[in-house]
Amino acid sequence: NGDVIRAGKKTIKDVAGFNVAGILIASEGNLAVITEITLKLIAKPRLSRSAMGVFPNIESAMNAVYKTMASGITPVAMEFLDNLSIRAVEERFHKGLPIDAGAILITQVDGDLTEQLDFQLNILSDKFKENGCIDFRIAKNDEETQNLWFARRNVSQSITIYGKKKLNEDITVPRSSLPALLSEIGKLSEKYGFKIPCFGHTGDGNVHVNVMVKDPSDKAVLQRGYECIEEIFKIAISLEGTLSGEHGIGLSKAPFMRLAFSQAEMDLFARIKKAFDPNNILNPGKMGLPL
Known part of the structure; x- marks a missing residue:
């Protein structure tokens, strides 16, 4: 509605009120228009x-x-x-x-x-x-x-040598679950017949999974690629992981939000969205939230 708020403080510690800055961070433009950001600078090690x-x-x-x-x-x-x-x-x-x-x-x-x-x-x-x-x-x-x-x-x-289309997802699991995650992805590669090169930021459990489709013009093969991706999401969630560590949800992952969150959680997200954006004009439809 155009109200201006300041979320967070410049103090090192702050427990007064709700953590509004935390809600806004990574909300993918669903809740507010950010006009100014104050950052903390950390000295670069020598x-x-x-x-x-x-x-x-x-x-x-x-x-x-x-x-x-x-x-x-x-x-x-x-x-x-x-x-x-x-x-x-x-x-x-x-x-x-x-x-x-x-x-x-x-x-x-x-x-x-x-x-x-x-x-x-x-x-x-x-x-x-x-x-x-x-x-x-x-x-x-x-x-x-x-x-x-x-x-x-x-x-x-480089991995485009394996296929013209790359179905790239950035799932994240607890670091202790990384061996299980990669093992299960290897099984899916055999099940679906796709090469699935993986790389990423294992220090924080973030893995970039790439289902490589040789001929994306073959709609049946492409559909199998998307089915493989859905199974990867299910494995990540079963290992107490998340649908995305970096890239976000947007539109492409919106259908899978209900794999990761209960109805009560999705309803809560919708109520938070309505509190910030009662007219639903900020990125409507993103993140699986109702239009």
Whole structure:
């Protein structure tokens, strides 16, 4: 209705009133028009180092992620590529990646002291090797660091070697459920006959799943691709995960909201929407909310 509000405070702590800022964040334009944002700046650490672990299979890599994060250190990034992703990048760019590896983990640590970095890298090496890592490489300079991250930055465009259409979803599960998630996706690949390369931000349990459709003009095959995606959503939810970690719901995932939320929860979302937007003029129909 055009009322102006300020959500949140500049104070470090604030428990007065409801967390309106939290409701607005990631609401996908359903609740308000944001005209001004105040951000907290965090000082950039003075030093950083990157490393890569090579694993014989995806399960070992996912277990290494879980055990590493449970050890108490917090890498800046913990990214993974499965075998299909590794092979795609190598076929496109010839970077000398280990194409026989089941998966690779690319990680980065930072800090203000060299000793901090060494401490974290030693734990990473130990936890990786405890979980089957067959090669642990630490980048020695900026060039090697860039080469390590090249694969992750270019994997999305590379996997198009497997199909003209990419059904890409960004499901997220608890880190402890990553091995089960990737195992079940492997079974779906066999069931439906699609290559499903996976990569993503395993440090926070976020996996980019890509069902590759060779010929999207074949409507029957494309429909099977969407059925495969729906099964992936169901698996993620059964593992106490979520439909999206980054990309949001929008229109394409709206039909699946009821897989993840009860009727009572959907009704609550609708009432919140109506409280903010009584005339339903902000992104109507998004996120599975009623028109």
